[in-house]
Amino acid sequence: MARVKLDITRRQFLATGLAGTALLGTGMGPGRSNLAMRYPDPPWFATGEVVTTYNYCDMCPWRCGIAVQSVDGKVIKIDGNILDPKSRGKLCGRGQAGVSFMNDPDRLQSPMIRTGERGEGKFREVTWEEALDYTAEKILAIKDTYGPEALAIFGHTTGDFWFTDYFAQAWGTPNAAKPSSSLCLSPRDEASKLTFGFPVGGHEPMDWDEMECITLIGSHIGEDSRNTVMQDFVEARARGAQVIVVDPRFSSAAAKADYWLPIKPGTDTALLLAWANVLITENRFDRAYLDEWATGLDELTAHVREFTPEWAAPITDLSAEQIRATARVMSDRSPRAVIMPGRHVVWYGNDTQRMRAEFLVNSLLGVYGRHGGMYFNKSPFLEAYPHPPFAVTGSSGGCSAEPGEESDVLPLGPTGKARADGAREAFLRGPTAMQELIDPMITDDPYRIAGLVVYGVNLLNSIPIPNRTIEALKKLDFVLAVDVLPQEHVAWADVVFPEATYLERYDELSPIAHKTPYIQMREPAVPPMYDTMPGWMMARELGLRVGLDAFFKWETIEEYLDTRLRSVGSNLEKMHDDGGVIIQEGKPYLEDFVADGETPFHTASGKIQLASEDLAGAGFDAIPVYEPTEEPPEGYYRLLYGRVPVHTFAKTQNTPALSAVYPENELWINEDEATALGYVTGDRVWLENDNGDRSGPIAVKATQRIRKDAVFMAHGFGQNAEGLTNANGRGASDTKLMSRYKLDPISGGGGMRVNFVRLVEGG
Amino acid sequence: MASAFLLDMTRCIGCEACVLACKAGNQLPVDTQYIELIEHTSGTFPDLTGGFQNHRCYHCADATCVAVCPTGALFKEDGLTRLDRDACSGCGYCVQSCPYEVPVMSDGRSSKCDGCAANVGAGGSPWCVTTCPAKALEFGVRDAILAKAKERVAAIKDRYPKAQIYGETQAGGLGLILVLPDDPETLDIPADPPDAPAVVDLWKHVVQPVSMGATVLAAAGAGVLGIIARRNHMAELREVEETEKAGVSSGDPDTEDV
Numbered sequence A: 001m002a003r004v005k006l007d008i009t010r011r012q013f014l015a016t017g018l019a020g021t022a023l024l025g026t027g028m029g030p031g032r033s034n035l036a037m038r039y040p041d042p043p044w045f046a047t048g049e050v051v052t053t054y055n056y057c058d059m060c061p062w063r064c065g066i067a068v069q070s071v072d073g074k075v076i077k078i079d080g081n082i083l084d085p086k087s088r089g090k091l092c093g094r095g096q097a098g099v100s101f102m103n104d105p106d107r108l109q110s111p112m113i114r115t116g117e118r119g120e121g122k123f124r125e126v127t128w129e130e131a132l133d134y135t136a137e138k139i140l141a142i143k144d145t146y147g148p149e150a151l152a153i154f155g156h157t158t159g160d161f162w163f164t165d166y167f168a169q170a171w172g173t174p175n176a177a178k179p180s181s182s183l184c185l186s187p188r189d190e191a192s193k194l195t196f197g198f199p200v201g202g203h204e205p206m207d208w209d210e211m212e213c214i215t216l217i218g219s220h221i222g223e224d225s226r227n228t229v230m231q232d233f234v235e236a237r238a239r240g241a242q243v244i245v246v247d248p249r250f251s252s253a254a255a256k257a258d259y260w261l262p263i264k265p266g267t268d269t270a271l272l273l274a275w276a277n278v279l280i281t282e283n284r285f286d287r288a289y290l291d292e293w294a295t296g297l298d299e300l301t302a303h304v305r306e307f308t309p310e311w312a313a314p315i316t317d318l319s320a321e322q323i324r325a326t327a328r329v330m331s332d333r334s335p336r337a338v339i340m341p342g343r344h345v346v347w348y349g350n351d352t353q354r355m356r357a358e359f360l361v362n363s364l365l366g367v368y369g370r371h372g373g374m375y376f377n378k379s380p381f382l383e384a385y386p387h388p389p390f391a392v393t394g395s396s397g398g399c400s401a402e403p404g405e406e407s408d409v410l411p412l413g414p415t416g417k418a419r420a421d422g423a424r425e426a427f428l429r430g431p432t433a434m435q436e437l438i439d440p441m442i443t444d445d446p447y448r449i450a451g452l453v454v455y456g457v458n459l460l461n462s463i464p465i466p467n468r469t470i471e472a473l474k475k476l477d478f479v480l481a482v483d484v485l486p487q488e489h490v491a492w493a494d495v496v497f498p499e500a501t502y503l504e505r506y507d508e509l510s511p512i513a514h515k516t517p518y519i520q521m522r523e524p525a526v527p528p529m530y531d532t533m534p535g536w537m538m539a540r541e542l543g544l545r546v547g548l549d550a551f552f553k554w555e556t557i558e559e560y561l562d563t564r565l566r567s568v569g570s571n572l573e574k575m576h577d578d579g580g581v582i583i584q585e586g587k588p589y590l591e592d593f594v595a596d597g598e599t600p601f602h603t604a605s606g607k608i609q610l611a612s613e614d615l616a617g618a619g620f621d622a623i624p625v626y627e628p629t630e631e632p633p634e635g636y637y638r639l640l641y642g643r644v645p646v647h648t649f650a651k652t653q654n655t656p657a658l659s660a661v662y663p664e665n666e667l668w669i670n671e672d673e674a675t676a677l678g679y680v681t682g683d684r685v686w687l688e689n690d691n692g693d694r695s696g697p698i699a700v701k702a703t704q705r706i707r708k709d710a711v712f713m714a715h716g717f718g719q720n721a722e723g724l725t726n727a728n729g730r731g732a733s734d735t736k737l738m739s740r741y742k743l744d745p746i747s748g749g750g751g752m753r754v755n756f757v758r759l760v761e762g763g
Numbered sequence B: 001m002a003s004a005f006l007l008d009m010t011r012c013i014g015c016e017a018c019v020l021a022c023k024a025g026n027q028l029p030v031d032t033q034y035i036e037l038i039e040h041t042s043g044t045f046p047d048l049t050g051g052f053q054n055h056r057c058y059h060c061a062d063a064t065c066v067a068v069c070p071t072g073a074l075f076k077e078d079g080l081t082r083l084d085r086d087a088c089s090g091c092g093y094c095v096q097s098c099p100y101e102v103p104v105m106s107d108g109r110s111s112k113c114d115g116c117a118a119n120v121g122a123g124g125s126p127w128c129v130t131t132c133p134a135k136a137l138e139f140g141v142r143d144a145i146l147a148k149a150k151e152r153v154a155a156i157k158d159r160y161p162k163a164q165i166y167g168e169t170q171a172g173g174l175g176l177i178l179v180l181p182d183d184p185e186t187l188d189i190p191a192d193p194p195d196a197p198a199v200v201d202l203w204k205h206v207v208q209p210v211s212m213g214a215t216v217l218a219a220a221g222a223g224v225l226g227i228i229a230r231r232n233h234m235a236e237l238r239e240v241e242e243t244e245k246a247g248v249s250s251g252d253p254d255t256e257d258v
């Protein structure tokens, strides 16, 4: 893979002064001086007036509400906003490092246009006018030649709305996609919609406060350091809730578990079916609840009859006693016993069915709408800023919605083309699948995709088969990268828009579907550093240049936000004075719906679909069955990957404070296996997959904490981006070892736990 | 009144938020951290137990670092071990003598948790405590913290039969009271740290003179060497001397092999 350093011809005059905007470059900015500051005395809070601004954290997509403290125009400290239901005054380590992220000296500082070959990383700095005009010209040319559908827009992180949702719909492309769907949540949320008629949603609606038993399947809370989840998990457990952890690895959470089931990777559905078997055959399920709220109990009963714990034991490499005992622990505490709907569920390509199996067990436990189970979340009321009808509705669909799903027909772009990702053919339904848009860029099948906008997605470190992505990047007519950092793929862009970080910009309001629906705000603590620009401003400036004026009627972002806030009786100033959040009333429990004579379930029957007619009608199993997953070849290990608490995806590896705490990933391998291979902890090895692709070097962590048939590493390392001082070449890349993925034929998810590696010497 | 931290290792989930909050709130240099999370595992797959050692200043009442500090940069206040970096001469004695291996040299001076002296002094609470998502950390009057720790241990005996308090008596009583799920050794914490007065005595009469040019280190017993040899004492003393050119005269090269 190309190792590309951005080779930038510096422009002489930085501040260009786009009319009516506040684009004063702040030169070296407060960041540099911060980094140089050693043990300040007196402490920062004694050096001037401490000014607080409200925001939502962007260090991961979880969106904790934060209170940002600045002194003398310098952002110093970020704390959790005590009024915010997600953060409750606390933050994870990444959130605490937000100032370090902002002050990263490697940040992109000016708009740039490519001068060398694509991938060479040669650019010249240009004015915003030039960058915007050039981009507008390029995408208009694509539109004229191929139609607006030929522009794909990929986006991630908490600012992705402006490009991936708003601009995409106004412009008219159905090919907008987010990795948070088909490379993360699609199978889970499609399974939920098939079963209950609603997606799980971004903030898993677990009623932690009254929960008595928590089951985690692959969720590694603590290493996955989503703030609220850690808070709730630890509190519930300290209150005495039982914890069951199903994981091939003795994770931080497994070390806290009352029951650890070190399952053989890929066999979770067998375990779930056996749990269902125990609950039903031992009459340990909530029959009254299911009689009232579910259909398909008889089919489910018949279906799981043969799937006894004895059947599942050899498959899962667990004992029948373990399986039976844990099912009883759950049922003894039902309905206050929940299998947590995990994240990043794209594992083996059969993931919607596995998630359905989870939801069926949860249904047998009667958890939905029950205290201590899963509550029903609700989105806050907030009116949109008035805009003309979109050219294409639904856009990417976000993490959990199929674009335009109300109509059940795939929305068409202005020249009559539906999304190019193979929805309805290669897979049944769900949000636009990012990884399925790569082939069309190469093959022009079903039609040509000629342009790509990448907003905040680390393209070559998140989509499997990165060599294929590079092939696509070579073939495109135009690539725009919007980012804060010179990530690996930025070298492949024609134009680079450097974004101001979340601490330097206003942004769209953040509506959180929750037990108490609420709205978060983002206001700048400082003006944009360097010659950077907020995403909303880029989208608007581009929109005005490509004839989308009607969609960007607002003159200032303040006016846009104030208009929206007026619909909930507030405005920017008032929301700030109220502490940065607006909290509304929810409708969390079954009894709330019964009182209103409504059903919370939005399936056709208005009930939980234990057997799915939708799936049966489309030729899939109405109730999940266990299908074996391909085994690693002799001498290879299954490649598992996950998180360490101080890093997010492939985004934070360069952040100075986080890199200092965890600079590179390690390869977890069972100690006995390592010994047999002649390795000890600290040895540096390379990894090679069964396709011959290599990544490394990576330090061995020989440990008893993992099964013998798999290895594990933190995702997001091993980046080849020489513009990233701390991240470049550090550790090994799981993505670069993914020469295949398995498409989930239901949700379009790309299953990535199907790659096998062995340890080798040298690169 | 003496203050103390409560650190409940049955709650701590190893997320390192405390590490980063401390770095941010105290504006520590990027390569410095006052807290380190170290994973420990016992047993063989799949019969395992494990957890984290949350390595940070223990704020000993009889603090060896304070006793050996020649400049008074390290001192006790409100039951906590403070550090005045301006007064630190960079001799590194604290680094060598701490029974818990806490202080490190950063920027040529000692560096360790000072209990957020400035922040707490201004009416705030320690940065690490404020952010800990697991509420594993609390801060308050030592007696109350100790009482709370005892309550905690009693409440978790079912789950952790060997649950115990650490810090009530060690090193004269710590300002960091730990609630542990198991014996301290399982997290690599010494059940009984070397008795401070004995260490200090040897240090003051044997080691300090050596570093100032005396040649009697060979006379020192194995006890003190247990602590000192651990980190290649003489080599580090030479480093200390290099970084602190204006300080005491160099040691006798003959002692190198000791």
Ligand code: SF4
Pocket: A057, A058, A059, A060, A061, A062, A063, A064, A090, A091, A092, A093, A094, A095, A096, A225, A226, A227, A228
């Ligand atoms: S979980 Fe951590 S990184 Fe994510 S939003 Fe919250 S504080 Fe930020």
Ligand code: SF4
Pocket: B011, B012, B013, B014, B015, B016, B017, B018, B019, B037, B054, B131, B132, B133, B134, B135, B136, B137
């Ligand atoms: S923040 Fe709390 S839970 Fe996280 S490592 Fe520190 S003490 Fe442990």
Ligand code: SF4
Pocket: B021, B022, B023, B025, B026, B034, B035, B056, B112, B113, B114, B115, B116, B126, B127, B128, B129
């Ligand atoms: S008390 Fe203050 S200085 Fe000590 S570890 Fe916590 S945040 Fe750091």
